Amino acid sequence: MSTLAYRSPRRQVLSYALLVLFAVVFLLPFLLQVVNSLKTDGNATSHPLSLVPHPVSTAGWQQVLGTGGAAGVTDFPRWLANSALVSVLITGGRVFLDSLAGYALARLDFRGRRLVFALIVATLMVPNVALLIPQFLVIKELGIFNSYPGMVLPMLTDATGIYMMRQFFLQVPVVLEESARIDGAGTFTTYWRVVLPMVRPGIITLTILSFQGAWNQYAFFLVATVSPNYFTLTTGLANVVNGGLSAGNQFPLKLAAAMLTTVPVALLFFVFQRYLRANRFDAAVKG
Amino acid sequence: MTPGRPTGEPAQDGPAHRRRRGGSATAGQNVGGWLFVSPALAILLLFLVVPIGLAVYVSFTDWSGVTSPFGSTVHTVGLSNYASLVSRPGLSQQLFGTSVRDNFYYVLFVVPLQTALALWLAIVVNNRFLKGRGLFRLAFYFPSVTSSVAITTVFIFLFQGTGAVNKFLAFFGIRGPNWLYDSRGVFTTLLYNLGLHNPPAWSNHLFLGINIWQWLAGPSFGMCVLIILATWTTSGTFMLLFLAALQGIPQDVEEASEIDGASSWQRFRRVTLPMLRPVVVLVLTLGLIGTWQVFDQVTLVGPYNQTTYTPAYLSYYLSFQNNEFGQGAAIAFLLFTLIVILTLLQRRFVKEDLTR
Numbered sequence: 001m002s003t004l005a006y007r008s009p010r011r012q013v014l015s016y017a018l019l020v021l022f023a024v025v026f027l028l029p030f031l032l033q034v035v036n037s038l039k040t041d042g043n044a045t046s047h048p049l050s051l052v053p054h055p056v057s058t059a060g061w062q063q064v065l066g067t068g069g070a071a072g073v074t075d076f077p078r079w080l081a082n083s084a085l086v087s088v089l090i091t092g093g094r095v096f097l098d099s100l101a102g103y104a105l106a107r108l109d110f111r112g113r114r115l116v117f118a119l120i121v122a123t124l125m126v127p128n129v130a131l132l133i134p135q136f137l138v139i140k141e142l143g144i145f146n147s148y149p150g151m152v153l154p155m156l157t158d159a160t161g162i163y164m165m166r167q168f169f170l171q172v173p174v175v176l177e178e179s180a181r182i183d184g185a186g187t188f189t190t191y192w193r194v195v196l197p198m199v200r201p202g203i204i205t206l207t208i209l210s211f212q213g214a215w216n217q218y219a220f221f222l223v224a225t226v227s228p229n230y231f232t233l234t235t236g237l238a239n240v241v242n243g244g245l246s247a248g249n250q251f252p253l254k255l256a257a258a259m260l261t262t263v264p265v266a267l268l269f270f271v272f273q274r275y276l277r278a279n280r281f282d283a284a285v286k287g
Numbered sequence: 288m289t290p291g292r293p294t295g296e297p298a299q300d301g302p303a304h305r306r307r308r309g310g311s312a313t314a315g316q317n318v319g320g321w322l323f324v325s326p327a328l329a330i331l332l333l334f335l336v337v338p339i340g341l342a343v344y345v346s347f348t349d350w351s352g353v354t355s356p357f358g359s360t361v362h363t364v365g366l367s368n369y370a371s372l373v374s375r376p377g378l379s380q381q382l383f384g385t386s387v388r389d390n391f392y393y394v395l396f397v398v399p400l401q402t403a404l405a406l407w408l409a410i411v412v413n414n415r416f417l418k419g420r421g422l423f424r425l426a427f428y429f430p431s432v433t434s435s436v437a438i439t440t441v442f443i444f445l446f447q448g449t450g451a452v453n454k455f456l457a458f459f460g461i462r463g464p465n466w467l468y469d470s471r472g473v474f475t476t477l478l479y480n481l482g483l484h485n486p487p488a489w490s491n492h493l494f495l496g497i498n499i500w501q502w503l504a505g506p507s508f509g510m511c512v513l514i515i516l517a518t519w520t521t522s523g524t525f526m527l528l529f530l531a532a533l534q535g536i537p538q539d540v541e542e543a544s545e546i547d548g549a550s551s552w553q554r555f556r557r558v559t560l561p562m563l564r565p566v567v568v569l570v571l572t573l574g575l576i577g578t579w580q581v582f583d584q585v586t587l588v589g590p591y592n593q594t595t596y597t598p599a600y601l602s603y604y605l606s607f608q609n610n611e612f613g614q615g616a617a618i619a620f621l622l623f624t625l626i627v628i629l630t631l632l633q634r635r636f637v638k639e640d641l642t643r
Contacts, residue, residue, distance in 0.1 A: 019411055023426040026519070030429070032451055033441045048444065048451040101327035109313070110320025116328060123335050125630035129580045129599040130623035133606050133616050134338025137345065137356060154334035157327040187319035216434040218583050223607065234436040241440050241587055251444050258437035269432045273425070 037061065037255040044251040060252030064260055075228070076257060079236035083215060083261075086151050086232065090214040093156035095206055099199070101157070102165025103191050107177065117166075123159040129219065136223040146225050154224075155214065161206050168202030169195065208272050212265050233261040339623070346616035352606065368617040376496065379614060382601055384495030390579060390597040392506035397517045398574040404522040405570065409529030410559070424530075428523035435583040438520060443467065443587065446512045464508045467591040472504025473511065509592035513584050521577070525570045532566040533559075565637065572633035576626055598622050 031051070036044045037060050039053040066077045104110065105117050135154055136145070144150035172195055180194045196203070218234040225231075231239065237257050240250075341356070349364050350356045372383040412423050430438065445451045446466040453463035464471075475486075490500035506514060536559065560567075585600040596604070598618050606615030 015411070016417075019417075019423065022408070023423055026426050026430060026523075029438075029441050029445060029519075032445065036444065044444075045447075046449070048447070048449075049454040097327040097330070101324045104320045104323035108316045108320035108323060110317045110324075113320060116324055119328075119336075120331070123331055125627055126335060126339070127576070127580050127623060127626040129582045129602075130342075130619045130626065131335065131338060132582075132603055133345070133612060133619050134342035135334060136606075137341045138334060138338050141355070153330070157330045159331065159335075162327060187315060187323075191323075212432060216436075218434070218436050218586075219603075222586070223603070234434055237440060238436050238587055241436075241443065242590055249447075254440050255444060258434075258440040261437040262433045265432055265434070266429070269429075270425075 033255045033259060037252050037259060039252055041250060041252055044255075045249050048251075057252065060250075060254075060256040063253050064256045074236070074240060074253075074257075075231070076233070076236065076260065078229075079231045079233045080260065082230060083232040083234070086148065086221075087211055087214040089152045090155045091207055091210040093152070094158060094161050094210040095203060097157040098161035098206060099165045099169075099196065099203065100191075101162045102167075103169050103195060105162070106166045106169035107174075107195075108187065120159045120162055124163060132219055132223050135220065139224055146227055146230060148230070150224050151221055151230065155217070155220065158210075158213075161210065165199070165202055165206060168199040172198045204272060208268055211268060215265050233257070237261055342616045342619055342623075345612055346620050348613050350612045351610040352612045353610070356612075364613065368613040369621075372614065372617055372621075373495070376493075379605075381496035382596070382605075383598070383618065384497045385501075385594065386596045386598045386601045387495065388497065388502055388504075389506065389510055389594055390581070390599075393510060393514060393517070393581060393597065394575065394578040396506065396514045397521075397578050398571060400514070400518045401521045401525060401574060402567065402570050404518060405525035406529050406563070406567070408522060408526045409533055410555070412526070413530055413533045424526075427526055430520045431523040433520070435520075436587065439516065439584045439587045442512060442516050466508050466512050467588060469508035470592050470594040472501075472507055472594075474503060474505030475500065476508075507592065507594035509588060509595045513581065513588060513595055516584060517578065517581065521574075525574075528566055528570055529563065532563055536562050569633075569637050572629065572636065576629050576633065579622065579625060579629070 032048070035051055035053055036048060038056050038058065039047075040055065040057040040059065043053070043055075043057075063074060064076045066075075101120075105113060105120070139145050139150040139154065142150075144153065176194055176198070177190050180190045185193070216234065217232075218238065221230075221232055221235045222238070225235070228236070228239075237254070240257065241254055345356055346368055347363050347365060348356065348361050349367075350361045354360055371377060371379045373380065408427050411417070412420055412427070414420070417423070447453075448465040448468070450466075452466070456463040486500040490498060490503070492499050494502065580599055581597050582599040582603070585595055585597050586603070588595045589600055589604075599622060602615045602618035602622065604615075605611045605618070
């Protein structure tokens with residue numbers, strides 16, 4: 001709204017102050033997280049609000065990074081590696097399969113396309129939490145329960161991503177493909193060489209959203225695995241928070257681990273946020 | 288999945304089929320098309336469509352999760368699982384009734400709060416003359432990109448009995464409750480402090496295993512933590528939706544009303560809000576759909592306090608902790624039905640509004 005410029009200076013300062021206050025409230029939990037991860041366990045419990053750790057203790061961080069003496073209690077480096085592995089595989093699969101399917105639904109005139117599209121639109125509304133038991137059933141029946149394939153395969157594609165990629169492909173001018181085809185290029189070559197480079201913003205958006213979804217995924221991994229070998233940062237951290245550690249509150253450790261879980265996705269968003277702003281919700285708002 | 292994050296989008300049959308309608312598909316495109324969609328389609332069928340059917344089957348059995356659900360030790364029990372949740376008095380009915388109540392209050396508070404906050408933030412951040420817009424936008428959006436487990440961990444720390452929140456309240460002489468462990472409802476606690484020590488006789492009537500007084504109790508203090516958490520993490524997401532819509536409002540409409548001498552509140556009520564109506568409907572319905580699915584946070588806070596159980600969590604808990612997969616699947620299917628109905632309603636409303 002353009003009102004601020006015409007308002008009295010006093011009101012302007014007031015609304016600005018209110019906005020800053022809200023920004024502080026929004027970021028304060030993260031600040032407290034950082035500060036308290038650097039305190040001793042006892043200090044974090046008894047003085048959670050003090051903004052200067054005194055004394056500074058890196059015990060929590062050392063435990064998380066596996067450099068401290070108390071190794072073996074938790075295995076964060078392994079969980080980090082698991083998170084990275086499944087996130088990369090899932091992201092790769094989604095970007096490739098979603099864009100393939102999205103392209104076919106947008107541009108290839110095959111028999112049954114309307115039916116396939118209707119099915120995908122229908123699966124858009126299936127709530128994830130209602131799928132936990134069913135998906136557990138299927139991966140158990142397939143013999144991939146408690147394994148990397150069981151964690152990755154069911155997530156290799158998603159209806160939202162297919163729908164989104166279809167919207168992006170629809171915006172590419174048809175002329176380009178037609179001239180490629182006249183030049184004798186096959187369907188896959190046309191897709192790969194000509195059309196895919198045109199939807200780079202879409203690919204970037206899908207990459208970020210897929211990676212975020214996989215990295216932050218918790219519920220599905222919780223039911224798809226049972227052994228600590230397959231803990232990701234989310235399931236491992238949840239296990240620690242739910243009492244996997246016995247001695248004391250261990251807040252510095254938990255907060256440090258939570259930060260380690262947050263940072264990679266946060267960095268991704270900082271770097272690519274300009275792509276997301278324009279695209280992410282266009283499909284949702286405009287239909 | 289984090290509650291309140293948009294999971295569905297209004298799907299509309301766009302201009303996909305405008306090309307070559309009526310003309311026969313070429314053989315190449317027929318083969319190519321199927322080759323392109325089949326990997327994704329196979330995965331969706333195997334891990335999304337088939338499971339739903341399996342779950343419906345399991346919800347009619349007494350499967351304990353150990354052997355194959357098709358083995359000889361598994362019996363079909365008809366509607367028994369559904370009955371023990373809805374109509375047969377007992378522990379399951381009581382747990383289910385409580386979870387519906389708790390999730391209901393969660394929805395009742397989170398949806399309006401996050402919508403109002405997101406709208407306000409969007410309008411303020413959209414101001415052309417605001418310095419540091421990008422930074423503010425980032426600050427408000429940041430909580431919604433973080434992992435639900437990580438952020439719940441932080442909130443459990445903040446809301447300890449002697450945690451940061453209560454230390455802060457103590458500055459003002461307020462003694463905060465032991466949030467996470469406190470299962471008292473905020474409404475009935477308020478009434479108790481106002482002098483109503485015994486619930487009235489009419490409230491003894493039972494519905495879904497718990498009495499009317501318990502239904503009216505309001506969210507527990509433990510649930511309040513989850514309500515604050517959800518409002519805080521999802522407002523940023525919805526702020527982006529409102530921002531996108533605000534940027535679509537023609538500048539001259541606002542300027543015209545400004546010249547007409549409308550106050551900023553009048554202009555908001557009469558000009559901005561009506562133009563945003565479709566997006567408000569979208570955000571409200573996305574909120575409804577998301578808040579009935581809250582799960583991740585409950586697995587962390589639930590062990591402290593049974594009044595934070597939601598149907599989604601109860602479904603998981605009964606299945607994986609109690610080996611009562613039949614009942615768990617029955618809850619999942621009831622939840623599935625509710626969400627699908629909400630989504631269909633949303634598609635209808637939003638489509639109508641957006642194409643107006």
